[in-house]
Amino acid sequence: MHFPAYAHQPNCRFNSDKNASHFCRLTWALDSKNTIGDSQRMTLEIYTDDSSHSAICREYWQIGGDGAFSKTISEIAKTYKMTTTEVNKIVKANCAFFSPHIFCEACEEPYQFEGRTDFTSKALREKWTCQDCKTHIATTALEAKHNCVTRHAQAALSKPIDPYTMSVRQLVSLAALSRFGADESLTYIHAFDSIRDNELTPSTEYSIAIIKELYSSKLLIVSPNSDLGRITLNENGGYSFYMSEVEFLLPHPNPAGFITAIEEDLLTPGFFEEHKAELEFLAQEIALQECLAFLERVLMEHQLQYSPGEKTFLVLNKGLESYSVAQMCNFIWRAAKDAAAFYIRNRVSRDHAAKTVVGSIERQIERASANGWSVTAYRRNYDHPQSVLSRTLYNTVLKTDDGGFSKRISDLFQMPTRPPAVDDSMSSPDAPDNLH
Numbered sequence: 001m002h003f004p005a006y007a008h009q010p011n012c013r014f015n016s017d018k019n020a021s022h023f024c025r026l027t028w029a030l031d032s033k034n035t036i037g038d039s040q041r042m043t044l045e046i047y048t049d050d051s052s053h054s055a056i057c058r059e060y061w062q063i064g065g066d067g068a069f070s071k072t073i074s075e076i077a078k079t080y081k082m083t084t085t086e087v088n089k090i091v092k093a094n095c096a097f098f099s100p101h102i103f104c105e106a107c108e109e110p111y112q113f114e115g116r117t118d119f120t121s122k123a124l125r126e127k128w129t130c131q132d133c134k135t136h137i138a139t140t141a142l143e144a145k146h147n148c149v150t151r152h153a154q155a156a157l158s159k160p161i162d163p164y165t166m167s168v169r170q171l172v173s174l175a176a177l178s179r180f181g182a183d184e185s186l187t188y189i190h191a192f193d194s195i196r197d198n199e200l201t202p203s204t205e206y207s208i209a210i211i212k213e214l215y216s217s218k219l220l221i222v223s224p225n226s227d228l229g230r231i232t233l234n235e236n237g238g239y240s241f242y243m244s245e246v247e248f249l250l251p252h253p254n255p256a257g258f259i260t261a262i263e264e265d266l267l268t269p270g271f272f273e274e275h276k277a278e279l280e281f282l283a284q285e286i287a288l289q290e291c292l293a294f295l296e297r298v299l300m301e302h303q304l305q306y307s308p309g310e311k312t313f314l315v316l317n318k319g320l321e322s323y324s325v326a327q328m329c330n331f332i333w334r335a336a337k338d339a340a341a342f343y344i345r346n347r348v349s350r351d352h353a354a355k356t357v358v359g360s361i362e363r364q365i366e367r368a369s370a371n372g373w374s375v376t377a378y379r380r381n382y383d384h385p386q387s388v389l390s391r392t393l394y395n396t397v398l399k400t401d402d403g404g405f406s407k408r409i410s411d412l413f414q415m416p417t418r419p420p421a422v423d424d425s426m427s428s429p430d431a432p433d434n435l436h
């Protein structure tokens with residue numbers, strides 16, 4: 001294969017197209033298959049009128065009849081008395097060699113080879129989209145997401161929620177979420193994952209469940225200012241996302257007024273008496289979650305893992321009828337310690353050892369209850385402070401300082417009390433009063 005007769009045009013300048021950025025465009029047909037196996041027209045554009053640079057570019061991209069490059073880069077370097085690095089630099093700066101068979105899938109621009117290695121690479125036979133088109137496609141996709149989320153948000157905001165139609169559970173949960181993640185002007189709620197200095201509820205799993213519940217009740221609206229990379233458009237015109245990764249708007253055009261109305265509602269005299277049953281139900285749920293979170297932590301400290309199910313919920317709920325969360329932590333801590341000892345002593349699997357925990361907690365509760373023992377209450381660990389949901393319910397509504405941890409639910413709601421009393425020392429000389 002030979003280049004066309006560029007020798008008749010010493011500097012190969014295109015006179016017919018003064019606006020062209022290139023001085024010379026050479027196209028030629030390969031008279032045999034090249035290294036890629038094609039026999040189409042090759043195109044080389046040269047952007048210099050320096051004759052030696054122009055010649056180096058042509059020699060660099062010259063392909064012989066056998067499909068191989070006519071000269072090695074070292075040979076070209078030798079001819080022009082320079083290093084191979086200099087040859088590469090001149091070629092890179094002064095010409096562009098385009099593929100005859102790889103085109104941008106979007107705009108059909110031919111692929112420009114970066115160098116010889118790129119040219120011989122088989123990987124380039126794959127599909128290709130040029131950078132401009134990639135940027136354009138990405139921008140268009142972001143705009144489509146933004147428009148879709150905005151459309152849904154506007155539709156939701158056109159039907160504002162009246163706080164007085166919300167359930168007690170929703171009022172407490174939304175007030176807690178707002179305290180947990182709202183920005184200073186109360187206009188939106190930060191993405192859950194972006195908040196590190198606080199805990200919404202005793203566990204991440206429960207927090208996400210609460211957010212999901214509020215979203216399903218149309219009390220949260222996905223903000224168009226969310227990280228759109230976290231949102232996926234669906235074919236049905238909707239979109240999908242993870243609850244913990246997006247920002248939310250409150251369901252009212254006046255979010256600050258909306259959340260203030262909720263906070264005032266929680267502080268209304270008589271709110272507690274009026275909604276006692278609903279509040280107690282929520283208190284039981286939070287207490288159970290406190291116990292589950294504590295169970296998970298102490299098991300992890302012993303390198304044991306366990307997925308709590310209905311049986312665990314049943315045992316813990318039963319214990320919470322008679323004991324505070326702080327006292328339940330005593331049973332849980334001992335059970336985890338015993339499971340760890342059982343694992344080491346009997347050489348059972350970690351899974352097997354972890355599964356003994358629930359039975360152990362149940363037995364401790366039964367014995368303490370039958371014998372009328374008073375059970376030592378643990379203090380909250382600094383690493384796991386009271387959650388915002390717990391503060392909203394117990395401190396704001398029930399006016400107790402972390403009462404959900406240290407007091408029995410039956411005491412908080414003035415239900416008929418049962419023995420034993422709280423805070424007396426029990427037969428637990430080896431148990432710390434502050435868990436780590």
Ligand SMILES: [Zn+2]
Binds near residue numbers: 104109129131132133
């Ligand atoms: Zn393109």
